[in-house]
Amino acid sequence: MIELRNITFGYGNRPLFDQLSLKILDGEFVGIIGPNGAGKTTLLKLMGGMMRPAAGEVWIHGRLLNRYSRMELARLLAFVPQEFHSLYDYTVEEIVLMGRYAYRRAFEPPGERDWRVAEQAMIRTEVGSLRRRRLSHISGGEKQRVVLASALAQEPRVLLLDEPTGALDLKHQIHFYRILREEQRRSGQTIVTVTHDVNLAVRFCERILVLKEGRIVADGPTETVIQQSVLETVYEIPLTIFPHPEDGKPLVTFGRVGHGR
């Protein structure tokens, strides 16, 4: 379980979170949505220990986050950024093996287990055939799956994803989230993903957290949160919600654009 207790955090003189508390249970698939500047990414980074709150506590699996070393944390939590750029052109395999860093020693080559785990991660994310390619020679969608493979190679209990498909086309978005869901069904990780795509969140997340200006506006099972009234307050534009013709799940799109409110 990840628990945030009375978190306060801000950038410079601009406060963002004030006494924010939140619990994420083991095995949940949580989507965080909200407008730009709501604090989605910051919240994710606070959960992952990549930023420290000014006040308040972050507990992970019953232990205070500060009590974990970087290595311990990396064996528990993995993080997938929106976009991964590297000036230096590593191969797919090298990037995936970097996920084993927290399990390895300085001078030793990767061990049998490191290879096996990396191998599996590559197969599950369908990048096995790209292993010898360099990053500059694969597509954006492939690159995100490589970064996911590297995260899976950490054998994490929790996956934190920051708009992992923000720069991908429709097909690769769905592909990426399907892999994520399969992975969760197989290994039961907790998944927390930030996304701008409400419909994607509806499809894959069991629980949705709506954030606005550092406050949690709504939090609960997907069906209860995805309401016209909630989303219109948050995004400040007219929205239309209608059932998907195939399975009746809510589809969210903008309303009468150009006509004002």
Next chain:
Amino acid sequence: MGGERVGPPVPFLLLGGVAFVAALVVLPLMGSQSIDLHQVWAHVQGRSNPDGVIFFRVRLPRVLLGLLTGAGLSLAGVVFQALLRNPLATPYTLGVSSGGALGALLAIKLGLSWNVLGFSTLQIAAFGGSLATILLVYGLSRGVGAMAVHIMILAGVTLSYFLGALILLLHYLADFTETQQMIRWMMGGLDVVDYRTLVQVLPLIGLAVLGLMRMSLTLNILSTSELFALSKGVDVFRTQRLAFLYTSLLTGTVVALTGPIGFVGLIIPHFLRFLVGPDHRVLIPGSLLYGGAFLAVTDTAARTLLAPVNLPVGILTALMGGPFFLWLLYRQRNR
């Protein structure tokens, strides 16, 4: 499924090793004065002769210094480029050479000529100057947590200009002999060193090299992105601080002995990445071997091409390095 696992590129490292050893053995034989190998051998066996003296007293230390300097500067370049994630980063970009030069020129201007533990005041002042500069740049750009890379580069470049002005001021105030000395130092060269100096700096350089080798895996991850490194379990702050310290020691020591020798720290790392990719477990030993051999060869060229004129090697590295680097950039643009 699977496929064979990639091991280290043995031929690449082996070739580097051969180049390094070959440089050590062959280069001292070359020069304006030809040397008879038999005489050298006789010298080893205790029958002293002029050829043996030239080989062991003059040329061998010089080649050794070339190997050491080339290795040190290349390694420092590799690490700085990884730490700053900037292909143009070298210790010199951050003002190290200017700092070292200011130290050395001050020592010349003030006419300091003590000898401390076998090091001249000039060497100590240059070492102090380099180290002080780099620590200042590091201190300026160290934010709350990790360092801000762009600030560091800006600070380094700005400081270089500032120190450059101070250097010009010293030049202006200097008399003729001093100016001569100053200009010569600024050109960078592998002139006379004795074995004692070489042996004395070895622990310092060895410490830095071993320390950095231990960090190869960490440097790989850190050279992609700071956030990525953090999420993989790298203690980013500690790694940066330590790697910075080691490279500063390395460069400071080398600059103190040879003056600023440019471009080695830029060309060799890029050339090697071009050949074998960016893995630091290969790049680090590679940069030591190839960088060392490269500078030793270049220095031999510098002292034989226009013989009996003894060209400072810094001039030659810049003359070769500039066009080579532009060619590399041009190639990359066309890829």
